[in-house]
Amino acid sequence: MTRSRVAKARDEANEPSSQVVRFGPDKPLKLAAGLTLSPFQTAYQTYGSLNDDRSNAILICHALTGDQHVANTHPVTGKPGWWEALVGPGRVIDTDRFFVICANVIGSCLGSTGPASLNPETGEPYGLNLPVITIKDMVRAQAMLVDHLGIERLFSVIGGSMGGMQVLEWAASFPDRVLTAVPVATGARHTAQNIAFHEVGRQAVMADPDWHGGAYLKSGKHPGKGLAVARMAAHITYLSEPALHRKFGRNLQDREQLTFGFDAEFQIESYLRHQGITFVDRFDANSYLYLTRAMDYFDLAAEHDGHLTRAFTGTKTRFCVVSFTSDWLFPTEESRMVVHALNAAGASVSFVEIETDRGHDAFLLDEPEFHAAVGGFLKSAARNAGISS
Amino acid sequence: MTRSRVAKARDEANEPSSQVVRFGPDKPLKLAAGLTLSPFQTAYQTYGSLNDDRSNAILICHALTGDQHVANTHPVTGKPGWWEALVGPGRVIDTDRFFVICANVIGSCLGSTGPASLNPETGEPYGLNLPVITIKDMVRAQAMLVDHLGIERLFSVIGGSMGGMQVLEWAASFPDRVLTAVPVATGARHTAQNIAFHEVGRQAVMADPDWHGGAYLKSGKHPGKGLAVARMAAHITYLSEPALHRKFGRNLQDREQLTFGFDAEFQIESYLRHQGITFVDRFDANSYLYLTRAMDYFDLAAEHDGHLTRAFTGTKTRFCVVSFTSDWLFPTEESRMVVHALNAAGASVSFVEIETDRGHDAFLLDEPEFHAAVGGFLKSAARNAGISS
Known part of the structure; x- marks a missing residue:
């Protein structure tokens, strides 16, 4: 049983059961390390339907050990999707209303190019020959997927922890492509303790x-x-x-x-x-x-000459920043720094600190106040954007 | 250099450069696990002189990776003693005034019987054949050392972290032999997170x-x-x-x-x-x-039918409990539980929470307020006890 699970995990790394988009030599991924990754592929899941004006797409960004299987049975473990508490028909992120995309990040092992993928130059797994990947690289790859899907602007980018880092990077790198952003249980940098x-x-x-x-x-x-x-x-x-x-x-x-x-x-x-x-x-x-390593390298202020505010200058994206009182990995203080920068940049921000004793993992759990906050924010934004329910 | 250091460490485990007391088959150590350890030995250092009425002895209990070399150059690392900030001539724990004892705990590796010691039955190191040791076992072994030194009652028992657990166990197990007790940065139990x-x-x-x-x-x-x-x-x-x-x-x-x-x-x-x-x-x-393991097992309330107060019923020991604001391993709340139990038991208690950002390790560092608090407590107690300076 365990051995077959390992074998299944190995299969998913190169031949995933998800949808896959492959980018050939004409579309290399430029990496922050100064190198390029090419060819490369991104494995992803989608839920719901894209509406006619392509305005109802939500990109969900997964955390360190998460993957694209946000709202379907996991192909290796057989367990429910990691965010089914939040994502599904009639749920807070309503797949009857929104077209939900979740992509396995570059560097991971569920079908997007990562160290377990075969290096086309050698025919063997990359291992440590894969260049180091950053949060910005993950986001660039996701943007190429969003292009591939024919979507100009995302209604929302949402994610917790490492997913939240991607949300912030999306908002900073592609402000015109992100109508709303929901960074949850995250920060604009990894601290020394992290x-x-x-x-x-x-x-x-x-x-x-x-x-x-x-x-x-x-x-x-x-x-x-x-x-x-x-x-x-x-x-x-x-x-x-x-x-x-x-x-x-x-x-x-x-x-x-x-x-x-x-x-x-x-x-x-x-x-x-x-x-x-x-x-x-x-x-x-x-x-x-x-x-x-990607999380450790993340420092959005450093990407903008040491000024976090500059990451968001002139942004029109609406933000809903969420933290949890007992999260000591990404304490509320880290979210507050993001909120202050957004305020200083003149951005529209809601900031919600959820009272819970469940720590960082609260973002994955059934936390009614958290779900209500995200649900209310998305509903109001959808109404403003004219997305029909 | 490194290899010789390892060799030196191995030598110290069985033939320490400290003083050693050996207890033969007539004096086995009764262990909480229900077994006995015999023969066994305790390696220890002393500083200062025992006065004529044997009333000026202070026992210092070391932490997890500490040892008996509290105020002398370490025989393996060549570094100063681990508590020289606090212990020495004219210091807070004044070796001109007090007879200071520090013993390597049973289970450790600096000369007291532990898993690296030779098992007399096999002539080979105990390894995992040594019975599991508890805080209470360490304290029992220390009491036998104190007997050996001809000391009926200790002026004080002082220690931080695992050393503080021993202080609490001393006060609970041998209330008549402990005039004052200074448990620092510790608790009466190890928490789930610990x-x-x-x-x-x-x-x-x-x-x-x-x-x-x-x-x-x-x-x-x-x-x-x-x-x-x-x-x-x-x-x-x-x-x-x-x-x-x-x-x-x-x-x-x-x-x-x-x-x-x-x-x-x-x-x-x-x-x-x-x-x-x-x-x-x-x-x-x-x-x-x-x-x-010894720290994990420590639960002083459990040793007294689940009531921490009963560990101290009728005690005449005077306590000075010290915690540090930024210590998240043994947060102030754990010290407060001890203080509440002592109050409920009618004990004399001073409780000092030291403001510092240095975390648990603050107890080992130059923290003037901490040193002043312990110094003041000991001075006042010494005056009461008629110990001349």
Whole structure:
């Protein structure tokens, strides 16, 4: 079962069950690293129908370990789409009303070009020979997909965490193509602490001898132990201490007495181990390196001479910025910095801080206030834009 | 240089340059796990002189990766003692006035019996054959050392983090032997989040193939890569986000431009890698497993039928509880729970929350307010106890 899941994940990396757009040598992807990626492909899902004037498209940007399967059963895990709480017929992001697009980011492993993809020059997986990817590169690739779909302007770009970084980058890079933007649980830069946690994860992967300097796919190996440790460390940062306390506290796993050993004794240990093990089945270790690096590099102010406000000068995009009170990975302060910059740029901004104890992951969960805020913002904007329901 | 340091660390584990007290078969250590440890030894340092009525002894309890070398040059690293900011002639813990004792905890690797010690039954290092150790076990072993030194009652027991857990356990287990107690940056239990971070560290060690199920010393190996990852993850929790931001921010390492690679690009990455590498030279990986486990198991309320107050009923010990505002590993709330229990038990308590942005590690650093608070508390208590200066 597990082995077939790994095999399925490998298949999805090069021959995804999603729709795919391939860009040949005539359309290279210019990368921030100064190189180009060509040929390359983007795997994506769409939901709903594009209306006649092509004005109802919403692009959803996924987070670090997310993918394009936002509102359909996942082809590898068999689980529901990662944002079905928000996206679907009659839901907040209503697929009866909007044409929803979600693309696997460049550098990931679910069908868009990434380190597990075959390098056409060698016929072998790229591994670390893939150039380093940035948030801006992901957004450029998405813009080429949006072009391909014949859409000039997106009604909205929406995403949380790394997805939120893409939203901000979209608004900064293509202001005329984004009518509304909803950056959730994110920031305009990765902080030192965020970089630190990512570096721990990367070191855990690279410390695994099965990583083989990134060339593990050639030898049929996968640094699963290292990747599981990376996922465990990261997972702690997605939750809040109060939520961990409420959910697990110091409860013991399947027993009433301490066993005085190194097996998973506390429920929190079993839970974390499970998070590590299941992640490894569905995700490529090198992609984890590339995408964490992309987040670390993200610094929208630095892209604009150190002034975040300049990223948004003259923008006509309407923003709805959302943060969660117990999110310590992207605390409200980081959202507030974005809001201040937007205010200084004269942009139209709604800012909503959602009271919750569920930490960073709250953006993925059933949070009625969050959903109501996004729903209200989109409804009002759709009305203004004359998009019929 | 590095190899000789590792060799020196190995020597210190069994033949320490500290004083050592050995307890033979007639004096086994009863462990919370229901087993006994015998024979066993405790390595310790002392500073200053015991006065005639043996009333001026202060026991300092060290933290997870600390040791007995509190105020002298470290025999392996050559660095100053870990609490020289606080302990020494004329300092807050004045070795001209007090007889200061610091013992390497059972389970550690600087000369007290731990997993790197030789198991007398096999002639080989214990590895995972050492029973699991608890905070209470450490304290019982320290009490036997204090007996050995002919001291009936300690003027004070002082320590931070895991050392603070020992302070609380001392006060609960031996109330008549502790005149004053100073638990710093600690709590009466390890929280779910704390356990989670420790579990990540243990999994990182165990994922290293050089760990060999704990029997690496037999094969001359050391799971250094895994242990370095564990240390890196833990180290993030010792600092605060504001301190990381102030110290490192997003500053690049030795360059002005991004290199778009996976080398240490940001200063925070180099810093963390350095923390990992230097730790591995001086610390035994199995000891890291045992001591993190001991902290995870600590739950003083659970030892008293779920009522923390009962741990201190009738105590005559005077307490000075200290927390730091930016400590998110042992936040002030955890200290406050201890203070409430002490108040409910009718104990004499001073509670000081120190304003600082340096996180958990503030207890090891030059924090004038912290030092003044501890100094004032000890001076007043010494006056009451008739200890001459």
